[in-house]
Amino acid sequence: MTLLLILISVLTTLIVTAFIYIKYKFSYWRRKGVAYVGPSIPFGNFGAVIILKKSFDQVLNELYNSSNEPIVGIYTGLRPSLLIRDQSIARDILIKDFQSFWHRGYHYDEKLNPLAGNLFANSGEKWKMMRSKLSPAFSSSKIKAMFDTIVDCGQSLENHIAKYDGKEIEVREIFARFTTNVIASVAFGINIDCIENPNDEFREYSRRFFETNATCVFRFLISFVSPFLTKLLRIRYTDTDVEHFMRETIRQNLDYREQNDVIRKDFFQILIQLRNAGTVQGDSDWSTKTTAEKSLSLDDMTAQAFIFIVAGYESSSTTMSYCLYELAKNPELQQQIYEEILSVLRNHNNRITYDSLSEMKCLDNCIDETLRLYPPFDALTRECTKDYTISNSNVVIEKGTPIYFSITGPQYDPQFYDQPNKFIPDRFKDHQKSVDAPFWVFGDGPRNCIGMRLGKVLSKLGVCLLLHKFEFELGTQHMNAELEFEAKSIVKAPISGIHLKCKKKPYNSLYKKSGK
Structure with a gap:
């Protein structure tokens, strides 16, 4: 009896x-x-995110709208965090005083998780070094040089959609496969066609990062709530x-290219x-100059290629899908595009090129407005x-405090966008985006998305290819019904x-590469 009382006393003390x-x-x-x-x-x-009742997107948006204060204290688990609502403070943190906020807040052990050694998750000097090295790879001239490689992936997309003439098709899945083809080609240097072969192993492994099974959800939630538990539990x-x-x-393709002196204009x-x-190398030089000491390990190469999957797989495919969805709701705007x-x-010999795509300003506005309404x-x-x-x-924001910025909010x-719930691409006409009108889909400051330009090119290309051939x-x-979103994603x-119904237009394919 005495032992039981002691146990009750100890338990009560622990609880209190x-x-x-x-x-x-x-x-x-x-x-x-x-x-x-x-x-x-x-x-x-x-809590609603943890028990999978609401999405992170929804909860953060609700927190943004719960106050008019410039900064709002919140808690991720037991961790005090700060939600920034004021745009001036946001610019200070993201740009002016970046040196006090260079960490994204991810705490993975690269020895345990080599793929976490990518530019997105890196911090400190390694991030600074890698960002400096990779920045030239995403210049307009480099993307222009890669453009034919990207367009090559469009033929399968056109052919597949043509099979559904007069029928409905789920476009998000098709765009995800198209994006996977592009990523495999540009970042990993391999040619696949998971549009026609949805069970391709590259496709299967790529989508695993975004699955909503118990393991992936647990991994995300633990890393989100507690860096300490992430390290203690060795969360991958x-x-x-x-x-x-x-x-x-990566290894097999690297060996193949080096052993056969293969040079291809791509990120790989x-x-x-x-x-x-x-x-x-310079814009016109895609050759390889070999030195004895390797500047990137195989794991480094894999991590940087893998970030294309993390950053591009879902973001580009969902942007294309939502854009077509909104244009399907607005047939007059669809006809205008x-x-x-x-x-x-007509001014480019009926050929799709990097330059011709850049001139499609109305389409560009549609992509921006899609990203405003549906940030991935x-x-x-x-x-x-x-x-x-x-x-x-x-x-005073103390060292180690997580900082959040809602994008949707x-x-x-x-106060920033007139009629914000409506799809109005002209709000972006003539680049009238103001510093007072937040558009943070690609981040801001030194840690903005390095692949922003490539992501927009891919999204514009996918929509362009289909709108030129189909309505x-x-x-x-979707008739008389608003979209609902997954809480676990x-x-x-x-x-x-x-789901959209497509109808083929009576003309020749746009699938023509620059200079061909």
Whole structure:
């Protein structure tokens, strides 16, 4: 009996201590005098995300709209975090005072997770070095040189859609396969056709990162809630077999190119240049100059190629899908874009080139407006790397504090965008985006998306290829119904996809490469 009383006493003490500790942690922002949203035990303000009731996108947007304060204290689990609503403060953190916020807040062990050694997840000096080396690879001239390689992937897309003349098709899945073909070709240097062969192993391994099974959801939630638990539990960036497949794909193609002196205008060739010479060659030079010491390891090459999957696989495919969805809802606008495509191509011998695509300004506005309405990822994240005092205030952000910026929140805010719930591409006409109208889909400052230009080119190309040959109408399930989104997905994914009816137009294919 005495032992039982002791156990009850110890247990009671532990419970009371834990309760006091949690209450103390959850009083952090009150003690600092910062406006905050009241948390719930034990998941802070993201309990609905943890139990898969709401998406991260939805909750962060709700937090943004819950206050008019410039900064709002929130809690990710027990961690005090800060949501930035004021655009001036945001620019200070993202641009002006970047040196105090250079970390994205991801804490993976690269020895355990070699694929986490990519530019997106890197921080500190390694990020600075890799960003400097890779930046020339994403210049307009390099992308222009790669353009034929990208366009080559369009033939399969056109051919497949043509099979559904007069029928409905789920376009998000088809665009995902098209994007996978491009990534495999440009970043990994291999030619696949997962549009016609959806079970291609590259496609299967690529999609694994975004699956919503228990393992992937658990991995995301733990890394989100606690860097400490991420390290303690040795949480992986992705599955071991995915990592092995990607590394072997890189190794085999690297061996093939070097043994056969193969030179191809793609990102993989640039990785070979970086590996062998330490720098990207000039715009017209795609050769490989070999040195004894390798500047990039095989794991480094694999990690940088893999980031194309992480950053491009979902973002480009969803952008193309939502753009076609909105144009299907607006047939007059769809016709306007079609006429622009015809007009521009007449001036380029009816050939799709990097330059002709760049001249399609109305289409470009449609892509921007799609990204405003449907940002693939909702949050920008930073972590404070040294104590920082917010301008014109006494608020000190302590080192290690996670910083969040909602993308959806301000992009739907009527103080920045008139009629924010409507698809109005002309709001981007003549580059009238103001610094006071947030457009953070690609981030901002030194850590903005390095592949922004390539991502937009790919999205424009996919939509252009289809609108030139087909017209689209809403599928039956979308008639008089708003899109609903998956709560478990880390990207803005529509439940049951996007179904559109396509009708073939009577003219020749646009599939013509530059100079051919």
